[in-house]
Each structure stands twice: as C-alpha cells, then as structure tokens.
Amino acid sequence: MNAVRQNRLNTFAAHGALVVYVLIALFPVFVIVINSFKDRRSIFREPLALPNSESFSLIGYETVLKQGDFFLYFQNSMIVTVGSLFFILIFGAMAAFALAEYRFKGNTLMGLYLALGIMIPIRIGTVAILEMMVQTGLVNTLWALILVYTAQGLPLAVFILSEFMRQVSDDLKNAGRIDGLSEYRIFFRLVLPLVRPAMATVAVFNMIPIWNDLWFPLILAPAEEVKTLTLGSQVFIGQFVTDWNAVLSALSLAILPVMALYVIFSRQLIRGITSGAVK
Amino acid sequence: MTALTLTDICKSFGSAEVLKDINLTVEDGEFVVFVGPSGCGKSTLLRVIAGLEDATSGTVNIGGDVVNNTPPAKRGIAMVFQSYALYPHLSVRDNMALGLRQEKQPKAVIEERVSKAIQMLDLNAYVDRRPSDLSGGQRQRVAIGRAIVREPKLFLFDEPLSNLDAALRMNTRIEIAELHRTLSASMIYVTHDQTEAMTLADKIVVLRDGQVEQVGSPMDLYNNPCNRFVAGFLGSPAMNFLKKAPVDIPQGGTLGIRPEHLRLQKGGRIKGTVTHVERLGGDTNLLISTEQDEAITVRIFGQNATAVRDVVELDFDSHLAFQFDGDDQRIAV
Ligand SMILES: Nc1ncnc2c1ncn2[C@@H]1O[C@H](COP(=O)(O)OP(=O)(O)OP(=O)(O)O)[C@@H](O)[C@H]1O
Ligand SMILES: [Mg+2]
DSSP: OHHHHHHHHHHHHHHHHHHHHHHHHHHHHHHHHHHHTBOHHHHHHOTTSOOOTTTBOOHHHHHHHHSSOHHHHHHHHHHHHHHHHHHHHHHHHHHHHHHHHOOOTTHHHHHHHHHHHHHSOGGGGHHHHHHHHHHHTOTTSHHHHHHHHHHHHHHHHHHHHHHHHHTSOHHHHHHHHHTTOOHHHIIIIIIHHHTHHHHHHHHHHHHHHHHHOOHHHHHHOOSGGGOOHHHHHGGGBOSSOBOHHHHHHHHHHHHHHHHHHHHHHHHHHHOOOOTTSOO | OEEEEEEEEEEEETTEEEEEEEEEEEETTOEEEEEOSTTSSHHHHHHHHHTSSOOSEEEEEETTEEOTTSOGGGTTEEEEOTTOOOOTTSOHHHHHHHHHHHTTOOHHHHHHHHHHHHHHTTOGGGTTSOGGGSOHHHHHHHHHHHHHTTOOSEEEEESTTTTSOHHHHHHHHHHHHHHHHHHOOEEEEEOSOHHHHHHHOSEEEEEETTEEEEEEOHHHHHHOOSBHHHHHHSSSSOOEEESSOSSOOOTTOEEEEOGGGEEEOTTOSEEEEEEEEEEOSSEEEEEEEETTSOEEEEEEESOOOOOTTOEEEEEEOGGGOEEEOTTSBEEOO
C-alpha cells in the first residue's frame, strides 16, 4: 500500500520534471514558429503573442521561397545529411565489428587511434582539408561535405558501436559460422539488427550537428548550387539589416526534415526485435 | 572408424595456456562427455573441434580427414549452444533450414529433412513462430533440430541443458539419449552436471586446467578413479577424504570413501557427531564431524531417525575405500 503510493509519487515527480524540461526545451522552437507567422512589427512588439488576424502574415515564407533557390538548399542539406549518416553508419559499424570480433595484431592500438578522433576536433584541420579538397577538385561539391562529415562522425560511431557489438552473443555468430554464413551475412543479417538501437543513437547524435553546420559549407562549398540550408539562410542576416521574417521562416522550415529523420530513427530506437534471440 | 581424433592439441590465448597436449579419440557412434570444473577449457576444446578457434598446435581429424584448415561449415559437424543461439529474425522452420540452404541442397531434400526433424522433436505446432515466441525448452529443441537436419558426422553440445529447469532438463536429457540411439551418431557433450555425464556417456573425459585427467566409461571412473580429483569430481554427494584415517595410509596421503559406502554400525572404526541431516525421502544424507575434526558425509538408503547432535559410529568395507598418496595419485592396495 505504502509502496504503491510512494511509487505513484515518484512517477508523478518524474513526469513532472520531464514535462517541465520539455516545455523549457521546446520554448525557443515555439517562439520561432509562432513569430514566423507574424508581420515584422508584431514580432518586435509582442514576441510571445500568438499570431492573430491582425498580425498574421506569410511574408517571411514568401520571401524565403522567392529568394534564392530554397528548395535546392533544402535538397543539398538533405543529401549531405543522409549521405554522411549512411557512410558513418555503414563504415562505423563495419570497423566496430572488426574491432569487436577479430583478434589481430594492433587491435587495441587501432581502437585507440580511432578514438583519438573523438578528442581532437576536426575543425583544427580545416586548412589542410581545404587544400586537399582543392587538389582533388572537390571544392564546391557536396562530396566534400559528405567526406568531411563522415570523417567527423566515424570516431564516436566506431567507439559506441564496438561497445555494443561486443555484447552480441558469440554463440549466435558461431552458429552462423557453423551454418556456413559468410562474415558479411553474419554482420548484416545477425549483428546489425541486434545493434539497431545503438545505430539509431549514433545517427541521431550525428544528424543535428551536420544539418546545422555552417563552418564547412561556408569554407568548402559556398557556391550557389551546393549551398546548404543553413548557409542559404544566412543571406537574410545582414550586417546592418536582418530580415527577421525570412530568418524565422527559414528556421521553421529547416526544423521539418530533421524532425522527419528523427522520427524514423527513434522508431528504431524503441523497436526491440532482439528479445528471444539468445536465452 | 574413428569419428574424431585429436593429437597433441594445445591452445593459448596470449600467454594463458588453456589447453595442454590433449590426445583423444571418439569412435563412430560413441557418446563422449567432457566434464570438469568451470574454466577448465571444455568449451574451448569444443570450439577448437568445431573450427571456431584455431588450435595453437596439434591436429584435429574428423572422420579421417585432417580439418585444421577447414572452415566450420565444411567440417561435417553441428553444434548446439547453451544460449540456444537461434536466428531471431527467422521462423523455426527457417532456422532449421538455413544451414542446408547455405549448402545449396535441393529444395526437396531440405523440406524432407526439416519435416522429419520437426516430427522427431514434436515441434509441429510452432514451425512458423519466431524464437522470441517460444519457451526455453522449445528453443532448445529447435536448436537441436537445427543440428539434426545437417546430418553431421559429429554432434557437439555445449551445456545444452543448463538454462532449463530441473524437470525439463531431465526430459530433454532423455530425448537426447533417445536421439543418440535413433541417429546412432557420434556426439560430444560438454557439461558440468555429473548426472548428465554419468547417464548419457559411453565415455567420460575428465578435464582439469586444460589437461585430460582420465578417460573411461562412467562406471570405470566411478570404480577406478586414477587420482583424488577424479574421485572427488564424480559421484554425488562427493567422496569423503580423510587425512587421519582409521587404516594404515602412507605419510601425507588420504583415504577416500564414498558416502554410499559408509554405514552406521555400533563399534565402527569412525566416531563422530551429526552436524546436519538432509532427508530426501528415498535417501538420507548425514553430515558428520569426526572425532579427528574432519567433515564427512554419509548416504543412507531409505529414511533414518538419526538427529543433529547424535553421536554415531560408522564403518566401511576396506575394499571399497581408495587410498591416495601425498601427490593425490591413487595407490593400488
Ligand atoms: N577468447 C578468450 N580469450 C582469452 N581467454 C579465454 C578466451 N576464451 C576462453 N578463455 C579462457 O580459457 C579458459 C577456459 O575457458 P572455457 O570457456 O573453455 O571454460 P569452460 O570449461 O567451458 O568453463 P564453463 O564450465 O564455465 O563453461 C578460461 O580460463 C577462460 O578465461
Ligand atoms: Mg563453457
């Protein structure tokens, strides 16, 4: 009886704390979205008010859609983010599998070397990266960004995934070997599905920084036809005048694809087909 | 013909020597059980035979072929794991069929062998279920089925029953024994449950610290253990070892008497006080502290009125007792 009540109280407190956190975290987003539907005057007069018939305006969205090739920026950002995530996950998982599964000379050393990338920010090497990109002719291509983001994401991906792969039952992999599955089939069909939650975690952690990055697009791919959304939105922020309607609308639009990707990955996070595999 | 011959098998992980000079043969159709304490290298030896681990030195010969460089799938073996290790994304039927599909067997053959195994293991009701929807016992039967359909020259079992509850363990044990009779296949079975070892084995291999201590039929090992370790390992309750024995034994040696060979007898050679009584209905186990302050266990058939703190006198037939020297080796008397 007492335990039950105690439990209720705990649950209530936990949920209360979570709700408060959600409100705090969502507040800026909320402010951005409501203001993107208001005219310029109302944005500054009453930033927290909901748009009403008087202040409602789509001027921001109109500017955004007219100015520059917004859909192209969108597409570029999408290609870069999805492409980088794909390569991070596939190469990260393969490297992690090798480190976790095979005993070879220098295994630990290799793991440490890869982990080094977690501690050293890739931006330190920007000049060298730019030189390389110039020499390989990749400047102003989306590949430049995809390669850099893949390199940036791999260390943490390898680190997290190898930890999870060590936990996949040896017996399961060995059963596969005895049944004559190739190492690739074992990796793709047996191991990957079991570490899907970890893959989703890695994807979510990498997605947002890549989507939001301004640094590398500005340096490696500033040309009009390869601009990413974040870089494209910068045209509305001037040194002297900022078109706030446009900025807020652009930001609101930019949230949508990330949210879509997040929903896809979080479904994976939750789904557990692992139960019953072993034991 | 011999199903398996191991010659001078050694295995080290880094500097740790896990298996040391293992020599062993398994005859065709023989049921061989590996027993030994935890960490003695039973699983490692099984994995070396399966080809999942490479031996550091020595040769593995299965059915007349040296298979040191043959991958596991081509060795003509099948393995059943303690953790079942079923493929989580496949149905029961596909779990069993996968190995055959990999071998590129014709569809009809796969269908026939899988159906036969399903019949044999009574899995008809579950063929389309995923492993996650099965109970532990059912999962283990699927795992056994997966091994059967491959029709291997040699079955390898690594503690297949240790995740099952006691009743199910006994049933499955009997099923495995029947399976061995029907298939008359060679099997190697790892366990540390000595009931399984004694009841299933044609031949028991006792391992300790990566070395073979003794090989023989269950009754051989029970009646003629070659050293104190084997004597103490087989038999339940374990054999009693007395340093201060009522008979002549060599300096530093021990006298070993099985609990079932001791009896309560007025004027017996051993005196002691009962410290604990276990009544099992069919048997009664008395834990006794002797006058020399050594602990011994006595197993009495049937029920007995002896109570804790009773003073009792015990005796035994000298020809049923074992003597071990200071190095724990058996001395023939
Ligand atoms: N991959 C490995 N790397 C290093 N040491 C290992 C490895 N696998 C096993 N060992 C060591 O080898 C020894 C034997 O292990 P093994 O699993 O064969 O024991 P076991 O007899 O099967 O024990 P149990 O009855 O507990 O299953 C242990 O000391 C273990 O620590
Ligand atoms: Mg083991």
